[in-house]
Amino acid sequence: MTVLAACHVHSNLSYDGSYTLEALSDKFSRAGYRVVLMTEHDRGFSPERLCQLRQLCDAASTRDLLMIPGIEYSDASNQVHILVWGDVPFLGENLPTGETLRKVKEAGGVAVLAHPFRRNAWQCFEPNWGEALAGIEVWNRKYDGWAPNRIAQDLQRSVGAIPFVGLDFHTQRQFFPLAMAMDIDSTVTERAVLNCIRARRVNPRVFGLEVEGQLVRHALPILEAAEASRKKAARASRKMKLRV
Numbered sequence: 001m002t003v004l005a006a007c008h009v010h011s012n013l014s015y016d017g018s019y020t021l022e023a024l025s026d027k028f029s030r031a032g033y034r035v036v037l038m039t040e041h042d043r044g045f046s047p048e049r050l051c052q053l054r055q056l057c058d059a060a061s062t063r064d065l066l067m068i069p070g071i072e073y074s075d076a077s078n079q080v081h082i083l084v085w086g087d088v089p090f091l092g093e094n095l096p097t098g099e100t101l102r103k104v105k106e107a108g109g110v111a112v113l114a115h116p117f118r119r120n121a122w123q124c125f126e127p128n129w130g131e132a133l134a135g136i137e138v139w140n141r142k143y144d145g146w147a148p149n150r151i152a153q154d155l156q157r158s159v160g161a162i163p164f165v166g167l168d169f170h171t172q173r174q175f176f177p178l179a180m181a182m183d184i185d186s187t188v189t190e191r192a193v194l195n196c197i198r199a200r201r202v203n204p205r206v207f208g209l210e211v212e213g214q215l216v217r218h219a220l221p222i223l224e225a226a227e228a229s230r231k232k233a234a235r236a237s238r239k240m241k242l243r244v
Helices: 020-029 047-058 098-107 119-125 127-131 150-159 188-197 216-244
Strands: 003-009 034-037 066-068 070-074 083-087 108-115 136-141 162-166 178-183 202-206
Touching: 003 020, 003 162, 020 047, 020 066, 047 066, 066 083, 066 108, 066 188, 098 108, 098 127, 108 162, 108 188, 119 150, 127 150, 136 150, 136 202, 150 162, 162 178, 162 202, 178 188
Parallel strands: 003 034, 034 066, 108 136, 136 162
Antiparallel strands: 003 178, 070 083, 083 108, 178 202
């Protein structure tokens, strides 16, 4: 059975999120997702708040949609971010990335490198990180826009990590038909989803098509041109607002 998961999603439990978990559950369920992988920011979090997140995810889950709690950890420079899921205790704020990955691995969790192109985080990448990473985001809706990031793809391929696509959802602006398709043979539970990632029975999709498939590869020049135009228009709009 193939189910679609929305990855890298923030609720109002994050300092910059805007949706409640219940509202997210309804929104993503209506869009055809079966799983939502939450990633609340570590900033301002605590062990007690992580416990609350887990309870709220359980309450917001339905027969048709599973909400999985997770944390987005950032280093002290706020440059490198790691998405973490699983039975991992709250690790704290501002940890060095290597320490974060080591602790996640020891706890049996799942870790994914978020948006490598943001603040040139890819330049900080250390080869030994690849051993603890299940995946690397090759397409982050918030920072990469309407097309995957070629630098992130090169990094992902160099270490053999799973190519991930993430919405980095905070507001409606990040809603986009990106999903991780998961091949799950059993009931859709948190354990089944995480085991599916560990077993690499997942692949990234956009508009229901495989991101690494021929149709999307042929469309990449169009997507990249559209994204360049979108960014240009956004910059022009910001300049106009400043003048006003």
